Amino acid sequence: MDSDQGLPLPQRYWAIVVVALGITLAVLDGAIANVALPTIARNLSATPASSIWVVNAYQLAVTISLLPLASLGDRIRYRRVYLGGLALFTLSSLGCALSGSLVALTLARVVQGFGAAGIMSVNTAIVRIIYPQKQLGRGVSINATVVAISSVIGPTVASGVLSVASWPWLFAINVPIGLAALAIGMKSLPRTPGHRQPYDYVSAVLNALFFGIAIVAVDGLGHGEHRPFVIAEFIATGVIGTIFVRRQLNQSAPLLPVDLLRIPVFALSIGTSVCSFCAQMLAFVSLPFLLQDSFGMSQVQTGFLMTPWPFVIVFVAPLAGVLSDRYPAGLLGGIGLAVLTVGLVLLATVGGHPGAFDISWRMAICGLGFGLFQSPNNRQMLSSAPRHRSGGASGMLGTARLTGQTLGAALVALIFGVEPHRGPLIALGVAAVFSAAAAVVSMLRLASKQSVEAA
Template sequence: MTQPLVDLRGRSPWSVLPPLCLGFFMIMVDTTIVNIAVPTLQDAFGASLVTVGWVNSAYLLTFAVLLLVTGRLGDRFGPRPVFVTGLVIFTLASLACGLSGSVGWLIAARAVQGVGGALMTPQTMAMITRVFPPQQRGAAMGVWGSVAGVATITGPVLGGLLVETVGWEWIFYVNVPVGAVALWLSFRQLPVLPTHARSLDGVGVVLSVVGLTLLVFGLQEGEAYDWGTIVGPVTVWGVVGAGVLVSGAFLLWQRHRGDDALLPLRLFVHRNFSLANVAGAAVTFAMTGIFFPFTLYLQQVLGLSPLHAALVGLPGSLLSGVIAPFAGRLSDRVPGKWVAFSGFATLAVAIGILATQVQPGVAVWRLVLPMVLFGVGTGLVFSPLASLATSGLDQRTAGAGAGAFNTTRQVGGVIGSAVVVATLTSRLAATMPAAAQDAAAGLPEQVRGPFVEGFRQAASAGLGAGGGFDVPAGVPADVAEQLRAAARTAVDAGFASAAAQTLAVTVGVLVLGALCALAMRAHRPGTPADAGPAAPAEQVAAP
């Protein structure tokens, strides 16, 4: 029988997964659950769309920028205490979110929630890496990956149900009982692993947080400021440039610190670790890239309600949750690179097919089928990729490696969001006037020119699917009806075309991820190169 890497006092290493997966599930759900409640929050607080947007942005910002730091905290103080601290913060912040009496309070509570999520996330991977032997690690990562797949769609569906039935507060209150159960299980089942005493890289912490904050803020909020001036002389690209410079200074400092660094650069000597980080960013980029334009298309062009739009992806998400554990077990038997490559190839084909089906008036079942294939690809990618990222790391840097992997995934999502929004906006500027030109062919000659010009001006102003043509006063009723029908046709056709072209961008990014998987070393699971330096079983304190 395979022995675990730590002495669990007779317990199976599988006993650590329930609290880790419950905590990780809450984190992943809360990255998407708020989106469905945006209109409700606008009405509840009388706030603008930009202000309410910060309810989600504040969470994603604090979550992304702290992952490097919190990963190293797990190495320094142990995964269990850091995970438990994050779980308590996340649960209490969720309660504060539900009790918020103003949008400012809600944004602040969401930022604190992101801190709790950042404390927990690297510990889930680090604990699995340190507790499970290499021969079982893929299966364990498969369970972890299935949580990510199911949570992807659970957020919008659960959010829609709660908002429409008991109120927006419950999208946060629901975390309280789940967090309490996860906390109880954590004290019962998570082992206290040995720590590696070393000073925390204070300068590295500051440079990391400042650099990532500037970079993530600039990319995340660039569209809100039209990629121009934020305030006074401060511009979006100035903030992004400053983030790049500070991040560069961070890397130079890490090189100087060596093994005592917040992010030991020797981690990237491992070929699979480096490539898995790029591939992880690619898959998160693609997942962001598909859901933003696709969700808008479902609601604005096909006219689906938010809940019905979320249900389009439900079968694929459930299938992803079923496939991920099997993919993890498969990566324990064959080199994980081939499983990950198959996942990337499946995702690229799925989105390619989806892009051909995004049309006005299409039957919804024709969209569900490629989304099912998308779920298969997601299930094949996440767990083998996480296992490949950490399998070559030693026990002293498992937390740092997990923090780096999760950071690159989150930054990949931020970059994906910025690129996709910019691409969709630019394509709308071209597809809307073209669609208006086609729709105008059936209109009376005297109104064709103003009709097309109205759409061209709306597209130039960045109004996209929300803009169009206003029927002039004094137009006969029959002509006015023709104009409205032509405008609806132009909006639907123009937006569908722009969304399809935007989806195609993500296919290219997934091809990059597939190439990274192909370039990885095909070590057999359990070999020394896969497992990292040999080490005796760690002695742990009973929970």
């Protein structure tokens, strides 16, 4: 198989179905767990505070293992890591469904997070092999579309299942889907050569410590934990991070791809991604408080009014993917993020008594901007890295997204702690600042000679 020509038809279609199913499971599971958390807490006789670990354990496991698994994929083949992650996710979903206590469920969610990381760490690297280079934007846009659709239907699926069955079925439904994806994936996912360089286990441990402590520190800052503990966590993060990065500088295929960060367009794409997802999370977390506490909307109304954002992405992302095969990602991303900035400013200045239409069309503008940015940005991140480092690029793509989301959620908590009454509006203003910064960083890619991609 010519690596630049992609998979032959119909194998290409079956392979992208497997990738889409895996991403759907990983994204849906996060959304479902969030919605079902109160029900799970009551059923397991757990406090609301302790039940949060059902969500946090999953996110933490994903974050600390993305880069190690991406690096492993470069060595032992992306197919093996993806199918292994999918198998682990499916098996641990059964474990979640059979859990009889909060501790058992939390442990199963940790394992499930590692499985999800296996899926997410190399999924875009696999897409790069599935599609020809000239159609890579279309392939990458499928991931963005699937994520958007899963985000839209996640709360609805959770509510629908809980209306007819108990919460364990939320996890049990993953099992038949996962088994079907595994069966198809065994036959259709591409076989790619790896390399024989030894795996750096010390770096994998340093990576886990760095990201794990960093997330705890940022979360502690946002939730007002004791300052000495937070300061100590940040110091530990800095020390471990320094050791981690210095170790990577001496590696020919580092776990943290510092060699890829030397490519200007790749580094700028990572910066764009972190800032944009930070802006998105600032908005997503603060908007329910604005709609319910400030405007008196119900939970159902809030969910309905927030739907236009991901709903528009479903239609814009495929178009943006096609455009990214023809036009520079720096330009498309800059325009999209500028539109997102306008939408966020419009939401922050909507006034004291807005109607449903006033909010909905502003949400749609945000979705239009974010959808126009995401696929071209992801395409450029992949295509600017050497093909044999696609796993590292894919891992950095996911890490940048999670870093931005974590920072955004922590900033919302910090803003709400300082200014509880005007917090949602301030958070939307800060989101607009991050979005504008991302637009500027995106446009900087146009000045790089490496921003011109081969057709």
